[in-house]
Amino acid sequence: MKKIKAQKLKGFMDVAPHEMRQKAAMMEKIRQVAELFGFGILSTPTLEYSETLLGVGGETDKQVFRFRDNGDRDVCLRFDLTLPLARYIAENYGKVPLPAKCLQMGNVFRAEKPQKGRYREFTQCDLDIVGVDSMDADVEVLVFVTQILRALQVGEFVVRVGNRSILNALQQQLLPGLDDAGWQSVLIAVDKLDKIGEDAVAQLIADEVQVSREDAARFVAAITDANALEQLLGKSAELDAQIQRFTQTCQVVNQSAGEDVVKVDLSIARGLGYYTGMVFETNLLQHLSLGSVCSGGRYNGLVSRFLRDEVPCVGLSVGLSRLQAALSEGQSAQSVAPIYLFRAEEVPLAQAVSLAAALRAEGLGVDLSIKKRKLAQHFKHADKAGFAQVIYLAAAEDIRCKQMSSGEEASYASAAALLQDLVSPPAQP
């Protein structure tokens, strides 16, 4: 029979156990912390009608897996979790109690050119507060960011917070007369501040839209000025209220954190068209090159794709793969279960199975050997696979236990004796 070539699709990935284990543990930690904040998990379909997802702007329309299904429906694989959430809220409007706090963890798809670290399918993790435009909700989102990063133990970090409507006000003042497309180009240029610096961004703005190099430079200077907010005060009551809410938001978060984890930075723009208020990015001080590991903001208009009513939202995305990169630095290979258990051929299988069950009942992970190997081969396998301990049933009443790191070996006459040694707490001095 002709063999089929075993190959995954270009741009897609298999994630092997040693990586998936860390990813799953990270996702479970996020779920637990989210639960402490009252975020409930929501799951929506991987496939949606194309009109649900397309037409928001940006590159996404070109990067989508779109096809006609068996019922000739025009469908897409979702490319983010935000539009499906908006669809869910709109479809169940009046039924889902609002405000709602939603956690979503799921795979999304982008038919873009694969690059190092960028795949056509990857997991997103979003948290959103839907149905209220309050400072309290903005604060809750930022507090969650600080708490989840502490819980994941990724070291020191800073959350840089900007505000799209304040940025708009600055632009109207300093770069008046731009249309929407022009303003979008300015935002995209501003997003590059970290990478290319102020001068280059000013030049980029002058190149892309109809403003002078001087005006562009004044604008860039204003948004990177630590006192920008004060200078804007007193121009209009609406703007004053926005500045006050924004300043207070950051103050409350820092006060509650007991340190300045949140920093005002008006140059945070976030490229996506749909943000309308607070926007933020998060950097790990020991891993600055990873870029933002946790980003988000307020988007009050997205659900109105579907509804007459406005349903204001504020949310964040946790950058799972970037965080995993930070966490896995310098880690060495480790077996899934710490103990490898095998038996001499003359020892009955039932005895090994019972011993494994007893160890597992104490919470000790056991990989019971399922393949006949010679003694030396068993140890070679255990060493290569990174097991911490090897337990060897040499005879019915001769159980050996070897610590792989030290080579230390002990022998026991019964499973009970071994168990007592392995699971009892260390003796008090």
Next chain:
Amino acid sequence: MKKIKAQKLKGFMDVAPHEMRQKAAMMEKIRQVAELFGFGILSTPTLEYSETLLGVGGETDKQVFRFRDNGDRDVCLRFDLTLPLARYIAENYGKVPLPAKCLQMGNVFRAEKPQKGRYREFTQCDLDIVGVDSMDADVEVLVFVTQILRALQVGEFVVRVGNRSILNALQQQLLPGLDDAGWQSVLIAVDKLDKIGEDAVAQLIADEVQVSREDAARFVAAITDANALEQLLGKSAELDAQIQRFTQTCQVVNQSAGEDVVKVDLSIARGLGYYTGMVFETNLLQHLSLGSVCSGGRYNGLVSRFLRDEVPCVGLSVGLSRLQAALSEGQSAQSVAPIYLFRAEEVPLAQAVSLAAALRAEGLGVDLSIKKRKLAQHFKHADKAGFAQVIYLAAAEDIRCKQMSSGEEASYASAAALLQDLVSPPAQP
């Protein structure tokens, strides 16, 4: 602007937080128990080349979401996790150490007619031991089934174990001369024993393939006979060896479980073409109508779609949605976090945020109110959403805590006093 109709695709589902929470907890429990057994999580892509998935037989080829991607590749959404596993093993043959123990949890897609409880996208959970054909591996799989069902606390259960090669032997003896298609029809008929009974199955076999009603009835009687195995002994050395391994497998599992959780039942056929040895199904005694909640078996030929070498496998699928149906019976609505926290308008937000942080640091889930409501509305909301406790910051030094079930209310002068009351263990008598 014209509004887009908010609608999910037919046959797909949104899973709301109260259901997802239970599902996520169940999946995490499975992951933990699997880890105790040394199963590592593997994740493969949602999309595969069509030739990887199609042509295994059965209904699947017709029920697949298949399309040409942007690069004109012929691709399918995966309809199970077994074929992607086989592809992964074959693609990495010689690199992945074998035997390997893999846990997979992921969504699969079937473009079939939606029915009650059957969706076009659903989550599968598979555990497989790849690369060894040993009784030890068969035992490990059955032991895992008993342990995971105990850990999930779904009540009493029975694992019914059959064997495809012994069934083949019985068929060759009692219904000789059938071709592959005929044999497949017999297996499909046998699968219906539970639902339609022995007589109807015999009739079905006689209708579908070229055998007499009497021969069909003799065959059905043989596979449902408790002594079938003994009667088969002594016919051939190979069959004797198979019967001995099969009998011992069940004995070792029961011995280790301390009770007869595993029952020999040769009528377990499992429709899928690819099983080659042991096959099993699992029923919950308090929920027989759910059907099998955990099924699987040995399939030694599947990887040879891709490879010249045989890579024997044995595995199981955990029926997540059926188990969830069993677990959620009679449950009432519950909020994600047990505590609802709100403040009077004159209390600063920072105080509420700090109190929430302190409670969460003790592991207590807090849904901090993010919407201005009147006092009565706050309590009405808390009652409807199923919160256990409501904490109300009436003034900076007046914190009230109400137990929603009893209506009991206590008042505290400081966060510290409240915390002590909520988190300290009950006083010793």
